[in-house]
Amino acid sequence: MFKSRGDSNIVYKCTVRLLEDTEILECEFHPGYKGKYLLEHVCQQLNLAEIDYFGLRYVDSAGQRHWLHIAKLILKQVKDSSPMLFSFRVKFYPPNPLLLKEDVTRFQIYLQLKRDLLHGRLYCTANEAAMLGALIIQIELGDYDPSIHIGNYVAEMRLLLRQTDAIEARIQELHREPVEGSPCGTGGVKGLTTQEAERTFLKIACQLDTYGVDPHPVKDHRGNQLYLGINHGGILTFQGGRKTNHFKWSEVNKINFEGRMFIVHLNYPEKKHTVGFKCPSGAACRHVWCCAIEQMLFFTLPSSSDACVYSGGGLFSWGTKFKYVGRTEREILERDGLLAPRDHSEEGSSGGGRRKASSVPATPSTPMTGDFGYSSLPRSTHSAPLEESGGVGGVGGGAEGEMCDGACLLSGAAVDIALACCDKSSAACPEYSARDPYEHSSTESAATHGTLGTHGTQGTHASQAEEWRPALQPPPRPFSLLRAFVPSFLFVWFSLALTALLVFETDWPLLRHLKRKPEIISLRHHYYAPLKEYLKKKVVELF
Incomplete structure (x- = not known):
């Protein structure tokens, strides 16, 4: 359909839910506006300058979640949604939120993590949950006052997915106790x-295994139910409230999908692995792939210029082409002066001993150009587990979170065990140390050496980062019957039309004998001549 001149005067209205459910924004946009306009408008209303970490999420008519693409038309993406409802959410959780430039950005990250804790997506032990809950109480109610905070005042606030009397009592105890040394020690x-409570909350939350994880339900090759999580550290799997695998970005060589199968190609010094996960539907699989690609490119690319990825496709499908737009983490840190600009000569040299940012692996010094291709479905769809982590208790479970915020990770059994341990233990919140599964960027390690600590395995991580190189040459696109048929069909019809013009409209000696044949004379009289007169009439009417 051709766009009419009046389309520019049409105004569409949509609703944007903020991180506090009680707060919404009513926004307007024109048909020609792209997703970037709406995201910038919402961030402007919230006085947010660091908009690269945030995004708008919506649910289509089939119940599938999507991130609003900032480079595509808004109306084209949500044309089937009625009413037009978006949710403002953190899209890229920074590895260390304490390095964010502005307090208002950290506050929005805090609101998102508070929401994750409530819906059971921020998985933690009972003591960690009690400390996080106490910090929320401290942020929102201030210091404990016996004349104001009477009875079980914590019960009036929803902090956790499963909020029992035992954990509420522990939260009140921590709220009453004064700070003694470190807030994460015995006090x-x-x-x-x-501000101090908010920063402590962020410091604890960013060290948890499920920090920044939006769980996607999948199944492994045995049909076991898993949850797939993707964040700045890589791709993680959870089963029964326990982390089972962690595939770091430095170990991931390719990511692609075929139908309902999400596939991760891993590259280790000794051998290669291929891990496959079956998603509930093809649309869900494509969503998981898009989320994984965006997270990987945001946290690993030195520059976002011309970053394009192709995957999917099959015998009767066109596949999916995804173009990444916006700044990467490295570009943001360089802009804010938290990371020195890259030295291409040093990066290209073979001298060892220089540690690259683990969240920005050793990518080529020049930006990616062209399609960043991934191969088709391999034979093997699963590899042996890479690393096991012991089971830990949690505070959420049983029920799923709301559709727009994803599923929760935790099972009821894990919750009951954790809370039983909480009932038996009267010890204060244990010391929170940096956890092994996550590697932070080099800027974080340098800027927070005395805050979050450093890992003793930096040398190993650095060597892994040095060896990692993404595949730049796209493999041949998978054969598709539809892609082969359409060009062939158009070529045949174009050839027939050209032949008809040569036979009926020219007087070549070579074609005179053919034009005298009865079949050609009949074809011209019954078909070609009427069609020619019809087209001529239409052209005259048009002009």
Whole structure:
């Protein structure tokens, strides 16, 4: 359909839910506006300058979640949605939120993590949950006052997915206890200012295994139910509230999907692995692939210029082409002065001993150009587990979170065990140390050496990062009957039309004998001549 001149005057209205469910924004946009306009408008209303970490999510008519693409038309993406409802969410969780430039950005990250804790997506032990809950109370109610905070005042606030009397009592105990040394030591949270409590909350949350994880339900090759999580550290799998695998970005060589199968190609020094996960539907699989590609490119690319990825496709499908737009983490840190600009001569040299940012693996010094292709479905769809982590208790479970925020990770059995341990233990919140599964960027290690600590395996991680190189040459696109048929069909009809013009409209000696044949004379009289007169009439009417 051709666009009419009046289309520019049409105004569409949509609703954007903020991180606090009670807060919404009513926005308007024109048909020609792209997703970037709406995201920038919402961030402007929230006084947010660091918009690269945030995104708008919507659910289509089939119940599938999507991130609003900032480079595509809004109306084209949500044309089947009624009403037009978006959710403002954190899309890229920074490895260390304490390095964010502005307090208002950290506050939005805090609101997202508070929401994740409530819906059971931020998986943690009971003591960690109690400390996080106490910090939320401290942020929102201030210091404990016996004249104001009477009875079980924590029960009036929804902090956790499963909030029992035992854990509420522990939260109140931590809220009453004054700070003694480190807030994560034996003391409570009384005496912390709102900003200090918020920073402590972020410090604890960013070290958890499920920090920044939006669980996607999948099944392994045995049909076991798993949850797939993707964040700045790589791709993780969870089963029964326990992390089972962690595929770091430095180990991931390719990501692609075929139908309902999401496939991760891993590259290790000794051998290669291929891991496959079956998604509930093809649309869900494509969503998981898009999320994984965006997270990988955001946290690994030195530059976002011309980053394009192709995957999917089959015998009767066109496949999917995804173009990444926006800044990468490295570009943001370089812009804010938290990371020195890349030295191409040093990066290309073979001298060892220089540690690259683990969240920005050793990618080529020049930006990716062309399609970043991935191969088709391999024979093997699963590899042996890479690393096991012991089971830990949690505070959420049983029920799923709301559709727009994804499923929760935790099972009821894990919750009951954790809370039983919480009932038996009267010890204060244990010390929170940096966890092994996540590697932070080099800037984080340098800027927070005395805050979050460093890992003793930096040398190993650095060597892995040095060896990692993404595949730049796209393999041949998978054969598709539809892609082969359409060009062939058009070529045949074009050839027939050209032949008809040569036979009926020219007087070549070579074609005179052919034109005298009865079949050609009949074809011209019954078909070619009427069609020619019809087209001539239409052209005259048009002009």
